[in-house]
Amino acid sequence: VRDVLKEQILKLIEKLTGKKIIRSLDISLPSIKERKVDILLEAEDKSLIHIELQSTNHKFMHYRMLEYRLEITRKFKTSNITQFVIYLGEKKCTMKFEISEKDLNYRYNLIDIKNIPCQDILKDDDIDSIVLGFLCNLKNQEKLLEKLKNKLSTLDDLKRADWIRGILLILGLRPKLKKEFQKLIDREEIKMPITIRIRRDLIRFQTDISIENQ
DSSP states (O other): OHHHHHHHHHHHHHHHHOOOEEEEOOOEEOSSSOEEOSEEEEETTSOEEEEEEESSOOTTHHHHHHHHHHHHHHHHTOOOEEEEEEEOOSSOOOOOOEEEETTEEEEOEEEEGGGSBHHHHGGGOSHHHHHHHTTSBOSOHHHHHHHHHHHHTTSOHHHHHHHHHHHHHHGGGSHHHHHHHHHHHHHTGGGSOHHHHHHHHHHHHHHHHHHHTO
8 A cells, every 4th residue: 555655645745744855765764673664755955754654543653653753863863854644544543643751752743534625635636636535535436436437548558457456455445435446447347458357357356365464
């Protein structure tokens, strides 16, 4: 999911922070056991932006984020770091976003993507934004599915198949919407060459396995 959503999340972070991202940084962090963050970015003002994508609630996410911050500081020799956890799950977000203990105060930015109005995401009117829109506060899924179908119809067969794979993976976070999307591509299969239909069915099978193993 992280790899599929990275470009969409980058656009979202630019809107949330008002900063222009100039590059992605090495996500490996120094430790006795190598650790990797989901996304690590450098903004124009040289500040760093660290992002974790969560599809489930993590009981100790606040401590985990503090650990990440310390390791990022150690590696990049800076304390100018903004941290986000973007919760993509369908259930209520229950994670803690701050620590207030003796001699220790810490917090990070926790965003439940369901609280973001869908229209704010869809202003860009591209496939990236439409796909991310399915995870937000969606009011009219039929209209958005139709819009996605029209966008996919403009792509060549191979690109369309690749996008279908990515969309099925992301919609594994919204099972009901995933079923609707599967119905949509089944209705449209007559427009796909047989080789693409076979590949699509293989993609669906592989995606179901990926979601189950998350």
